[in-house]
Amino acid sequence: MTENVFKFQPRTNSASDSGSGEDADVQEADFMTPLVVQTDFGCTSPQPKTPKSPSKGGTLKKRHRAPPGSAKPEETRVLHTHGRRTLYTAGRPPWYNQEGQLKNAFVIGLCGGSASGKTTVARKITEALDVPWVSLVSMDSFYKVLSPEQHDKAIMNEYNFDHPDAFDFDLVISTIRRLKEGKSVNVPIYNFATHAREKTMKTVYGANVVIFEGIMAFTNAELVSLMDMKVFVDTDSDVRLARRLRRDIAERGRELQGVLKQYMKFVKPSFEHYIEPSMRCADIIVPRGGENDVAINLIVLHVHNQLQARGFKLRSKQAQSSHNGQPMPGTLRVVEKTSQVCGIHSFIRDKATSRDEFIFYSKRLMRLLFEFALSMLPFKNVTVDTPQGIPYTGKHLAVDKIAGVSILRAGETMEQALCEVCKDVSVGKILIQTNLQTGEPELHYTRLPKDIKDHYIFLLDATVATGAAAMMAIRVLLDHDVPEEKIFLCSLLMAESGVHTVAYAFPKVNIVTTAVDKEVDADFHILPGLGNFGDRYFGT
Amino acid sequence: MEPDVIPLSKPHEDISMPDSLTDNKCLDTYNFGSNFIRLPVSDGVRELHTVIRDKTTIRKDFIFYADRLIRLVVEEGLNRLPYRECTVTTPTGHTYDGLRYEKGNCGVSIVRSGEAMEQGLRDCCRSIRIGKILIKSNEDTHDARVVYANLPKDIHQRKVLLMYPIMRTGNTVIKAVKTLQQHSVNESNIILLNLFCTPQAAQQLVSEFPGMTILTSEVHPVAPNHFGEKYFGTD
Numbered sequence: 143m144t145e146n147v148f149k150f151q152p153r154t155n156s157a158s159d160s161g162s163g164e165d166a167d168v169q170e171a172d173f174m175t176p177l178v179v180q181t182d183f184g185c186t187s188p189q190p191k192t193p194k195s196p197s198k199g200g201t202l203k204k205r206h207r208a209p210p211g212s213a214k215p216e217e218t219r220v221l222h223t224h225g226r227r228t229l230y231t232a233g234r235p236p237w238y239n240q241e242g243q244l245k246n247a248f249v250i251g252l253c254g255g256s257a258s259g260k261t262t263v264a265r266k267i268t269e270a271l272d273v274p275w276v277s278l279v280s281m282d283s284f285y286k287v288l289s290p291e292q293h294d295k296a297i298m299n300e301y302n303f304d305h306p307d308a309f310d311f312d313l314v315i316s317t318i319r320r321l322k323e324g325k326s327v328n329v330p331i332y333n334f335a336t337h338a339r340e341k342t343m344k345t346v347y348g349a350n351v352v353i354f355e356g357i358m359a360f361t362n363a364e365l366v367s368l369m370d371m372k373v374f375v376d377t378d379s380d381v382r383l384a385r386r387l388r389r390d391i392a393e394r395g396r397e398l399q400g401v402l403k404q405y406m407k408f409v410k411p412s413f414e415h416y417i418e419p420s421m422r423c424a425d426i427i428v429p430r431g432g433e434n435d436v437a438i439n440l441i442v443l444h445v446h447n448q449l450q451a452r453g454f455k456l457r458s459k460q461a462q463s464s465h466n467g468q469p470m471p472g473t474l475r476v477v478e479k480t481s482q483v484c485g486i487h488s489f490i491r492d493k494a495t496s497r498d499e500f501i502f503y504s505k506r507l508m509r510l511l512f513e514f515a516l517s518m519l520p521f522k523n524v525t526v527d528t529p530q531g532i533p534y535t536g537k538h539l540a541v542d543k544i545a546g547v548s549i550l551r552a553g554e555t556m557e558q559a560l561c562e563v564c565k566d567v568s569v570g571k572i573l574i575q576t577n578l579q580t581g582e583p584e585l586h587y588t589r590l591p592k593d594i595k596d597h598y599i600f601l602l603d604a605t606v607a608t609g610a611a612a613m614m615a616i617r618v619l620l621d622h623d624v625p626e627e628k629i630f631l632c633s634l635l636m637a638e639s640g641v642h643t644v645a646y647a648f649p650k651v652n653i654v655t656t657a658v659d660k661e662v663d664a665d666f667h668i669l670p671g672l673g674n675f676g677d678r679y680f681g682t
Numbered sequence: 683m684e685p686d687v688i689p690l691s692k693p694h695e696d697i698s699m700p701d702s703l704t705d706n707k708c709l710d711t712y713n714f715g716s717n718f719i720r721l722p723v724s725d726g727v728r729e730l731h732t733v734i735r736d737k738t739t740i741r742k743d744f745i746f747y748a749d750r751l752i753r754l755v756v757e758e759g760l761n762r763l764p765y766r767e768c769t770v771t772t773p774t775g776h777t778y779d780g781l782r783y784e785k786g787n788c789g790v791s792i793v794r795s796g797e798a799m800e801q802g803l804r805d806c807c808r809s810i811r812i813g814k815i816l817i818k819s820n821e822d823t824h825d826a827r828v829v830y831a832n833l834p835k836d837i838h839q840r841k842v843l844l845m846y847p848i849m850r851t852g853n854t855v856i857k858a859v860k861t862l863q864q865h866s867v868n869e870s871n872i873i874l875l876n877l878f879c880t881p882q883a884a885q886q887l888v889s890e891f892p893g894m895t896i897l898t899s900e901v902h903p904v905a906p907n908h909f910g911e912k913y914f915g916t917d
Binding site: 478506514521526532565667668670 | 722725726727728729731732733735737738743750753754757758761765768770773774777778780781782783805806808904906907908
């Protein structure tokens with residue numbers, strides 16, 4: 143927390159809000175549309191009455207979800223993305239032990255009242271940890287699906303979203319348990335307009351560290367038992383109220399009276415009855431939230447010690463920085479740089495090359511790449527009969543099933559070339575896109591052959607710069623039980639750093655390319671490189 | 683039409699060491715000079731050879747594997763064409779030291795089986811001119827006779843990629859090269875693209891045209907003479 147909470151500075155957008163230490167769920171509730179307060183002031187008694195369960199109904203709810211159509215869609219999406227955001231850093235070391243068993247992830251539970259700064263604490267822990275593959279899961283994703291009746295109530299502001307009954311704890315527990323075991327999970331995407339879950343789910347794969355945050359994070363004993371470390375963010379209620387006032391009035395143009403009434407009637411009772419008592423579960427209480435660097439450093443130190451005790455390798459950062467000058471890994475195989483290969487590279491790297499020629503020459507290069515990669519598969523000796531009447535001893539592939547898996551979008555361009563050298567190859571797809579807010583790759587879509595673990599995999603991406611997307615794709619394949627050594631990462635052009643990153647994390651994955659460039663610039667472009675392959679190929 | 687001029691009915695008297703048929707290391711010890719080039723033999727290439735030679739291979743697969751082998755030979759052959767160094771600017775604003783191939787090449791296929799290789803060349807060089815030579819051989823006398831030749835007019839100024847997949851005696855190719863020479867093509871400007879070659883064909887061609895570049899993927903005493911018939915489905 144860096145901002146002065148008493149400075150009533152208008153904020154410009156919701157994205158900056160989310161980083162300012164506010165409770166994301168409250169934020170969602172409030173910014174969409176001005177709150178309609180329908181109660182009289184007589185109810186503002188601060189005496190802690192048991193807040194009503196949402197299913198029992200009756201009282202007015204203090205949280206207002208946007209009626210359909212009232213929210214700006216992009217803002218809604220930003221918030222949802224934020225709540226389910228998975229943070230990744232490059233260079234994840236192997237998380238299988240020698241026997242191929244997954245190690246348990248370290249689960250940090252993060253609880254605190256609304257606007258206490260949970261999100262800021264989570265972000266600061268994530269940054270300071272510098273451990274690859276930290277997943278941040280927000281309790282917001284686990285609101286119950288409302289019945290039509292409840293949905294109507296919610297629209298009338300009579301549904302209590304601050305009650306533990308508003309959350310699907312069974313799903314929370316099973317999700318956190320699977321994440322802890324390192325398995326992939328599908329986190330629901332809650333639509334606050336319809337109060338239902340979206341058809342699509344957000345896939346989160348097992349991470350080394352899982353941070354689970356929410357106002358009710360400590361109210362369920364079974365859930366608490368899954369947490370390796372429980373952190374309570376204890377921000378003074380005056381400060382929290384001040385934040386809410388500043389946000390709601392200065393930024394959202396709401397009336398002071400309404401905000402205060404809402405706070406006194408709903409937020410405060412809920413905090414006092416459920417949230418504050420759960421503080422006694424906590425291992426660490428962080429006063430003042432995200433600005434408490436000492437506390438955060440202590441937490442980070444403890445997590446590091448715990449992870450090291452579990453055998454996680456945390457040397458990725460050193461490995462990253464010491465890549466320079468390191469010899470190329472033994473798993474890297476580069477197509478021989480013949481004059482043809484060099485000539486083709488001259489075409490596809492030249493910015494003056496027309497799109498038509500770019501496609502033509504990149505396809506030629508892909509063909510050479512796949513012929514080269516194919517010859518790296520295991521072969522067996524066979525003897526065949528010939529029409530000439532003599533037996534001939536040669537080779538056959540000792541491999542039954544081969545699948546191509548392309549990393550969309552650029553990897554898709556390589557599928558055809560693979561099919562031209564590999565008969566009856568099945569093709570899967572993985573869509574990984576860079577989150578423009580975090581600059582990190584995110585997995586959006588996977589479609590893989592059913593029995594993928596029985597296949598040798600050609601993983602296709604046109605270029606590999608930092609290796610972050612390739613690593614995520616490899617991670618996906620490993621999660622589907624494909625042995626590491628059966629994966630061949632095939633790319634037209636790679637940067638040295640990307641090669642090192644992938645090889646460090648996955649020392650058995652075969653890396654096949656036609657050229658390795660020295661550098662990657664700040665925008666993750668390979669230098670000298672060939673520009674954005676997908677844009678040049680698709681003409682976008 | 684036979685891919686080569688020696689009739690198939692002839693026994694394999696040229697096979698002196700049957701064991702060597704299964705041992706390519708033995709065959710690799712042949713030395714036909716620096717203008718005789720063999721495609722680097724990976725396991726993948728060995729599989730292509732095996733499938734093409736296997737008599738149980740169905741035609742669809744045969745074509746698939748033959749086309750792959752042709753493409754590899756063509757790509758390797760293109761490495762022998764002249765180029766000059768050049769520097770290009772990439773979209774990132776940096777420079778790449780590469781090369782540009784010179785213009786002025788052409789392909790010539792020896793009809794019929796050489797035509798199987800035309801598409802492979804076309805797939806690498808989209809607008810390259812391709813001429814044709816049709817050679818018929820007398821099965822009794824083994825004499826090869828040029829029936830038809832249609833070549834680019836300025837062929838003597840060009841590098842020529844001569845295409846013929848199977849060489850048993852080399853007679854057909856010798857006749858074709860002589861035809862090219864009659865069109866004032868210097869033998870040092872000819873690059874022969876070949877898939878399968880017998881040692882004696884290699885020896886004959888090297889001694890007849892020492893300046894010609896010969897590229898093959900396999901030297902083996904038994905040539906897969908069924909190639910053209912099976913590729914074009916006339917077997």
